[in-house]
Amino acid sequence: MADDDLTIELNFKTFPARYTCEGEEVSPPIHILGCTSEYLALIMDDPDCPTGTFDHWLIWNIKATDMIPENISREEHPPELPGSSQGLNTGRELGYMGPCPPRGKPHRYFVKVYGLGEPLSLRPGASKVRLEKAMVGKVLQYGEAMATFQRV
Secondary structure, X not given: OOOOOOEEEOOXXXXXXXXXXXXXXXXXXXXXXXXXXXXXXEEEEEOOOOXXXXXXXXXXXXXXXXXXXXXXXXXXXXXXXXXXXXXXXXXXXXXXXXXXXXXXXXXXXXXEEEEEOOOOOOOOOOOHHHXXXXXXXXXXXXXXXXXXXXXX
């Protein structure tokens, strides 16, 4: 791990129901340590989805912070993170979509945070493909955390 990498902490290893389809489905608080970048982008996805990777949350142009608070609004520009924009998850909805895997084995959910030196010129509602394309050559820092969730 490089010295300038980000450390991402969720404070749980298994998603509490509050952050999933079995609860209130609000976004979890995310702690970001070691940020020296001006802006952040976040992708949360589930690579264990039977139909291919499921994107649960895309948000970018977050001004540098050490904490993304819980319960970010599902708006193009959520007021809790002024200046930020959200993309469409695989469910074609704006903002955070909580874990909701098919019953059975646990799925892994990766929260990937990218440190950027400049804001991205990307419209709200963009896809993960567009977000990743917009970040090419602009990522200064990176960190991720993983937690699981299983429906029984």
